[in-house]
Amino acid sequence: MKYSNIHRESHGFTLVELVIVIAVIALLTTIGVLSITAVQNRTELAARETAAATIADDLTAYFRENGEMPTSITGLGDPSLVSDATEGWHYTSSDTTFCLSTSVGSDKYHYTETSGEMLDGACPIQTLTVGSHRTFGVSDGRLYQWWDVASANPIQTLSTLENKEVTAAVPGDQNFCAIAEGELYCWGNNGYGQLGLGDTNSRTNPELVQGALAGKTVVKASAASDQMCAIVDAGSLYCWGRNVAGAIGSGDILQYASPNLVQGLFTGKTVTDISNGHYFTCGIADKYAYCWGQGSAGELGYNSPLGGGYYYYPYLVAGDLAGREVTAITSG
Numbered sequence: 001m002k003y004s005n006i007h008r009e010s011h012g013f014t015l016v017e018l019v020i021v022i023a024v025i026a027l028l029t030t031i032g033v034l035s036i037t038a039v040q041n042r043t044e045l046a047a048r049e050t051a052a053a054t055i056a057d058d059l060t061a062y063f064r065e066n067g068e069m070p071t072s073i074t075g076l077g078d079p080s081l082v083s084d085a086t087e088g089w090h091y092t093s094s095d096t097t098f099c100l101s102t103s104v105g106s107d108k109y110h111y112t113e114t115s116g117e118m119l120d121g122a123c124p125i126q127t128l129t130v131g132s133h134r135t136f137g138v139s140d141g142r143l144y145q146w147w148d149v150a151s152a153n154p155i156q157t158l159s160t161l162e163n164k165e166v167t168a169a170v171p172g173d174q175n176f177c178a179i180a181e182g183e184l185y186c187w188g189n190n191g192y193g194q195l196g197l198g199d200t201n202s203r204t205n206p207e208l209v210q211g212a213l214a215g216k217t218v219v220k221a222s223a224a225s226d227q228m229c230a231i232v233d234a235g236s237l238y239c240w241g242r243n244v245a246g247a248i249g250s251g252d253i254l255q256y257a258s259p260n261l262v263q264g265l266f267t268g269k270t271v272t273d274i275s276n277g278h279y280f281t282c283g284i285a286d287k288y289a290y291c292w293g294q295g296s297a298g299e300l301g302y303n304s305p306l307g308g309g310y311y312y313y314p315y316l317v318a319g320d321l322a323g324r325e326v327t328a329i330t331s332g
Contacts, residue, residue, distance in 0.1 A: 041105045048088075049118045051077055052100050052111040055089075059098050060113065067327055069093035071167065071219045071233075072182070073100070090141035090165060092123055099123035101140050108140070129169045134176065136169030143169055143178050160185055160206040172276075173225030177209075182217035184209040184230055192226045193257025194241035200257060211258035212238055224276035229283075230259065235270030237262040237283060244279040246312030247293035253312070264313030265290060277331030283314065287325040290314035299331070 055077035062070050070076075073091045090101045101110040101123045109118040122140035129136045134147040143166040146155060164180040171177075174189035185206035186195040193200050196209040209230075217233040227241030227248050238259035239248035246253055249262035262271075269285035280293030280300060291300040296309035301317035 041107075045104045045109065045118060048102050048104065048109070049111070052102075052118065053116075055100060056098075056111065056113060059093075063096070069096070069098055071217075090123065092138055092141065092167060099140075110140075129171055133174060134171055136171055136176075136178075138166050138169055141165040141167075143180075145169075145176075160208070168221070170221045170223050170228075172223035172228065175223060175225070175228070177221055177223055177228065178206060179218050179221060182219075182233075184213060184218045184221055186228070192242035192255055194223070194226050194228050196228060196240045196257070196259050198258045209259065212261060213259050220272075220274060222274045222276045222281075224278060224281075226279075227276055227281070229262075229274045229276060229281060231271050231274055235272070237266055237271040237274060237285075239281065242279075245294035245310035247276075247279045247281055249281060249292050249312070249314055251312045262314065264292075265316065266314050273327075273329050275329050275331040280331065282317075282329050282331050284326050284329050285314070287327075289317040289321055289326040289329055291317055291331075 055073055058076040059069060059073070062076075070093075073089065088102050092099050097113055099110055099112050101108060103109075107120070108122045109120060110123045111118050112123075134145050137144045143161055144155065161178060161180055166178050166180045168179040169176070170179065172188070172194065175186065175194050176188045177184055177186040177195075184196070186197065186209055187203040187206045188195070190197065190200050190202045195203060195207070196211065196213075197203070197207055198211060213230065213232065218230050219233050221228065221230040227239060227243070229237060229239040229248070231237055237249075239250070239262055240256040240259050241248060243250060243253050243255055248256060248260060249264065249266070250256060250260050251264065266283075266285050271283055271285045272287075273284040275282050277293075277299060280291060280295060282289060282291040284290070289301070291302070292311045292314050293300070294310050295302075300309075300311065300315065301319060301321070302315060
């Protein structure tokens with residue numbers, strides 16, 4: 001019997017087939033990675049929503065007890081859910097509202113006092129402050145400003161504040177300040193040292209105010225055209241700038257280009273609110289209203305003990321406010 005040898009040629013993959021196989025593997029890998037990432041993001045979002053709810057509960061409790069929102073969320077929330085409340089969160093607040101925002105993957109989400117859940121996108125503009133020549137908005141920890149026809153659309157304030165968490169804008173006339181991460185930054189006109197930078201040179205970009213404020217946490221500030229004041233976390237008040245009629249509460253009428261501690265009747269008291277007017281200032285200390293500076297039109301709320309309608313140190317406002325606790329104060 002004769003057998004014929006049958007030779008079979010074995011062929012490998014062609015180049016085209018290899019490319020197709022590699023593409024399919026890459027596609028399947030990408031789909032797998034995206035699926036895993038999506039699951040991880042959903043899990044992370046759910047965890048952050050739960051953490052946000054505990055922070056929101058503490059914010060609400062703080063407001064009920066103090067009548068205002070705290071300046072920071074550090075230490076708030078369930079410790080088992082929030083190891084460090086400041087990590088990964090942006091916190092902004094106004095008198096009665098708050099917004100917490102965070103990023104999960106490449107997406108942003110926010111949580112408010114009324115939402116009860118994480119919502120898509122960054123926080124809306126949380127605070128809006130109008131100055132003589134500019135309007136400022138704080139949104140998601142960023143400061144925006146707009147003015148005149150050339151800047152009719154909000155633009156982000158860059159430079160020094162670009163990578164900092166801004167919590168408040170403090171506009172004067174042509175001088176401006178912002179509180180970022182507990183520090184005060186100022187820029188603009190500085191003819192009377194109203195920027196608090198130790199000189200009278202104007203600035204085009206925000207610069208950190210130091211001097212007596214160095215190492216202290218600024219919780220609130222107020223500005224007028226020529227002077228400014230800031231409250232630090234210990235409840236002390238510092239003022240500086242032009243000192244017409246004793247408007248910065250230094251006990252004299254000297255000009256101060258750096259923060260100066262306000263003493264007099266404020267010594268040993270906790271200051272909680274401050275407002276600069278036109279050459280006069282008013283504040284709340286231990287829940288009572290005090291004013292000082294120029295008062296020729298009755299803006300101080302009392303007859304000056306010095307005569308002439310002015311006073312160089314904080315003086316207790318009496319009249320119908322005698323013995324009454326004051327929760328907020330605003331000067332024009």
